[in-house]
Amino acid sequence: MQCDYLTLISKNESLDAFPLTDDNLSSESDGETENFVPTTLDYAATVSRLPASTLSQLEKFLFPNLISNGVTAIEIFLYIRNHILYLWHNESRIELTFEKVISRLHPPYNKYHSLAKDIYDYLLRYSYINFGIFSLIKPVTKCGKKVIVLGAGMSGLCAARQLENFGFDVVILEARDRVGGRIHTFQVDHLVGDLGAMVVTGLGGNPIAVFDQQLNLDLSKIKQQCPLYNSRGGMIPRDKDKIVETEFNQLLEAASELSHQMNFNSFQNENLSLGNTFDQVLHLQNVKTKRAFVQHQSIIIQIQESIETVLNDLLVIEDLIRTRTQLLSNVKEIKCEVFRQDEVSTTNQEYSLQLEDDINSLFSEYDRLKGNLTIQESRLQLLNENKMNEVYLSISDMKMLEWHIANLEFANATIIGNLSLQHWDQDDDFEFTGSHLSLQTGYSTLPDAISKGLNIHHSIAARNVQYDTEQIQITAENVKDKTTLSFECDIVVCTIPLGVLKHPECITFQPPLPADKQQSIANMGFGVLNKVVLCFKQRFWNPDIHHFGYVNPRSRGEMFLFWNVMKTPVLLALIAGKAALENEKLKDTVVLGKAMSVLHKIFGEDSVPEPFEWCISHWGNDPFSFGSYSYVSPKSSGKDYDQLAMPVLTPEQNNALNSDNPEEELHLPRLFFAGEHTMRNYPATVHGAILSGFREAGRIADLYLT
């Protein structure tokens, strides 16, 4: 298996051919269920993000002979693979050894010993099994290579743990005096609130499901219900909110259709943003509504005019009937024989008959017009009953729409105008199944547990990474006493956040990173989301409502959402979009005042006490992240995540790789990258960070271990 990679490199292929992209490692999730300990072999594959009944791209690459050997070979492979996953998920606190796998395989599968070993090794290498916190049964065989991991966030911790299990000597350099990075729980007494990541977005397919089994995480379901309050603090009726929410989703769908069905993604050589397309769609919707209103009104006017004409005609006819009838009675009364009319002599009787005919025709015309009038009047009534809106959304509806935009901006940590129309939601197909959850003990419980036993140097910020074909040298700064330190190793895994990589004054690479990688660092966005943690002595809100929204008239993302996801009296206020950056410029007490003023409006001043403790995050100004998480900007093709994940070769290694007779050892990269910003299918999440750490541990083991 490992040989495949080495052969790949020695065949002079570029590192671009590495198959460790998200496409190759994962499948789209399917099936909704709340039980994440598999009861079937197929389900064991699904919760491992693997297709239950087909080979993943990586498997096709690693086991090319299977395909040529036909369906039965693939079926045997899948049975054994799913069986191993099943064994792991059902007992993930203990190392799953190959001996155990073989002893549990039923005939005839247990006779495929060597295939089972290859499958076991592959699952082990790519952290589908034996990851997290579990008891080792076999001693680790040391490989003699030293790895330095930069950063003790979830990606760094998970990469480090796996590399240690694979036999590498691992040291972590962490700039902060704590682990967890963008997971950071604020704690006062028994009260906790997460300033960074807080929500586990479903356990079905999530590696955190295994951590949950291993650590007994205190996870609680977050209820979806989210009442919305208007600017004066009054609750908005759900049906009204629902209508606007539906309109918001339809506008997004229209923007998505323009992008994906009509391929309208750029204009005048500039890639479009979701924001400007959304605005255009909204504008078109407004124009459409106005046009429909004007058309409706003009039809009403037309009908009114035609009713008026009919009424006039009716009056004329009534008049004619009256005069003709009068004439008829006069003619009948005059007893003359001959009557001159229009120079034609007619008898009295003939004239009477003619008048009667006239009157009859007038009556039928009268009836026809009356019928017409009835039709026109009922059309008018119908049109008046079905009045068209003069505007697409009223001013208050527009404010509610803004709230939904703020919610989207919170999920992406930036304003809607900064998001790529084409790629902003490219990870949607890879969402996990199951309810969203929060850790009652605070999210930091997880990195704290995973970091146990790892060799971590705290408060050490890497400032320069010098890499050549032989080794890597790191110059670092002790951020407490400002002294300079240097470290040497064979391999570096850089999990430094994209926000920091965008700041060359914080960290440099020698030689500089390849142009493609630098371009991707520049292309990708890294946005800000902030939180206010408010600790109270007791709740003054409904404990069954896990979040509530506030339609902020001043700034749509400012304190627009409050979370109540702890069993203790803690509220979290969110500051998203433009407001997230603006509020970082203000004093914390001012920001706190804004959060409190919203609570006063919703619950009434007398019901809301001062919080006895509070804390505000400043992710944008944080020198070890410079933001909250990555997003796809219009400048980026969704592929930048893959480029950010690529290991880096020195220019000499690249030259040798491109020469006719490359020496194999020379081509091994020493500088590797992990972190949420390197995960195309799971970016901006804790699970994405975890999986990126696993990916790099597997990649390094593939390259450096036989």
Ligand SMILES: Cc1cc2nc3c(=O)[nH]c(=O)nc-3n(C[C@H](O)[C@H](O)[C@H](O)COP(=O)(O)OP(=O)(O)OC[C@H]3O[C@@H](n4cnc5c(N)ncnc54)[C@H](O)[C@@H]3O)c2cc1C
């Ligand atoms: C406010 C907020 C809310 C979020 N909400 C959620 C959520 O609900 N659910 C979810 O799944 N995800 C959420 N996320 C995203 C999630 O927290 C991140 O995607 C994930 O934690 C990133 O892990 P990482 O290992 O890639 O990076 P990090 O956690 O940032 O780890 C990188 C580490 O590198 C260190 N470092 C930086 N510079 C240096 C240096 N020069 N030398 C040495 N070390 C350095 C940092 O201190 C840090 O510890 C949220 C993030 C934020 C900020």
